[in-house]
Every structure is written in C-alpha cells, then in structure tokens.
Amino acid sequence: MRIKINESQELFDQAAAKVIADCIRKKPAATIGLATGHTPKGMYEALVQLYQDNQVDFSMVKVLNLDEYLGVDLNNPGTCMSYLTERFYKHVNLSKSNIHFFNSEADDYEEECRRYDRHIEMVGGIDLLILGIGYNGHLGFNEPGTKFDTTVHVEKLTDITRTANTWSFGEKDKVPTHGITLGMKNIMHAGKLMLMVNGKKKAGILHEAIYGEVTEALPASVVQLHNDLVLVVDADAAAEIDNIGK
Numbered sequence: 001m002r003i004k005i006n007e008s009q010e011l012f013d014q015a016a017a018k019v020i021a022d023c024i025r026k027k028p029a030a031t032i033g034l035a036t037g038h039t040p041k042g043m044y045e046a047l048v049q050l051y052q053d054n055q056v057d058f059s060m061v062k063v064l065n066l067d068e069y070l071g072v073d074l075n076n077p078g079t080c081m082s083y084l085t086e087r088f089y090k091h092v093n094l095s096k097s098n099i100h101f102f103n104s105e106a107d108d109y110e111e112e113c114r115r116y117d118r119h120i121e122m123v124g125g126i127d128l129l130i131l132g133i134g135y136n137g138h139l140g141f142n143e144p145g146t147k148f149d150t151t152v153h154v155e156k157l158t159d160i161t162r163t164a165n166t167w168s169f170g171e172k173d174k175v176p177t178h179g180i181t182l183g184m185k186n187i188m189h190a191g192k193l194m195l196m197v198n199g200k201k202k203a204g205i206l207h208e209a210i211y212g213e214v215t216e217a218l219p220a221s222v223v224q225l226h227n228d229l230v231l232v233v234d235a236d237a238a239a240e241i242d243n244i245g246k
Ligand code: PGA
Pocket: 036, 037, 038, 039, 040, 131, 132, 133, 134, 135, 138, 139, 140
C-alpha cells in the first residue's frame, strides 16, 4: 500500500488526478473505473485542468461508472451518470463509445448486471479503479455484509448511505432505495486501486479499514488484500493512520 497524505484540499485533488494521468500516460488506452460523491469532486476539476493544459489525452481511454442508482431516469441530476457527465465527461476528449454506464431503468436488472460483467471482461479488465469510502465502510454500493465474491449486482442501500447522499437528490426520500454496483470481486480484480478519503469524519472508518480485521462486515477492509493500492488522503482523514509513505 502506498499512502499519499496531502495537507490541503487542493493538493489532495491534484495528487489523485495525477494518479489517473500517470496511468493514462503509461497506457493510453487504459480502462478506468470512476467513483462519484463529495470526495472526488475537486479531483475531476483537477483532471479537466490537466486536460486543458494538454497534460493528458483521453482519446483512447475507456471509462466505466462504478455504480448507479436504480429506478431513476439517467438524466436526473442526482444520478452518478449525471455527476460524471457534468463534472468530467463533457469537458474532456473521451470518445462517447468509450463511456460505459449502467442502465438505471433496465427491464431486467439481472441481465443488466451480467451485461456489465461481460463488458469488463471484453475490455480486458479494469486497469485503475477509483474508490471512495462510505461512513459505514462501503465501497461503491457494496454495503456492509456484501460477500467478497460478488460481481456486478443490485444492492439495497442502507439508511446511512441514503442519508449521506441526500445532497444528490435534494431530499432523503427521493434517494433511490437500491443501487447497482461493481461487486467486491470486480473491485479486487482491478489492476490498481486508488482509494480517496478526506475529512475528519472519515478518519475512524479509514483506520478500521486499513488496520482492522479484513471482514465482509466492513467492505473497505478488503483493500488490505490488494497488491497495488494507492491511498490518497488529506491530513484530517489521515489523523489516525501512521505516517508511512508520506
Ligand atoms: P462521499 O461518498 O465522497 O460523498 O463521502 C463516498 C462513498 O460513499 O463512497
């Protein structure tokens, strides 16, 4: 595990954007899985800036969304697809055909899950997967208790997750009850993981995830078993972790 601790929000955003840009420089046709949420907002801004400064070229890059809400129109501003389109996709030279996303209103969700799994296989796997951590230790929409051998699947969202994501839909009652997500196995099969964590409120769960028992009760603890993990944190989130690799 490599840990990059950043003293300011700006440095945090830039450090995370650099991990993505470095991956693309090494492999211009890389497949990158993308998270949403409060945590990576500034990282996407930094990435768009790198693109505008001609520091990174997305023309051959393939992206796929980590998760999505179910039963809501993809154009709803609260969806993960809207978030990524508004903050990232529409500002860079990604080819439309290289953006893979969930059908949030599929007739058959089981088939939608298998379609997504097949796509990951077809592109030769995920080279770099960006992740945040939930207050309950979830990864993507893999809520506590999710089996480590799951592939893409539908999850019932916990109350903690729906409350934390109220900002996306304006009111908690409007946050969908279910999500579709890469599974724990898909996550662990990615070539490289970047876990981004910021803020004091995440310091405890982060500490538990990286130093505690590896358990399905705390999905993020699985990252301890990945052999290429880069942890990008700010000083607040890092309050309880050792200064290794600072
Ligand atoms: P957040 O979400 O960045 O909005 O805290 C992270 C997550 O739920 O994975």
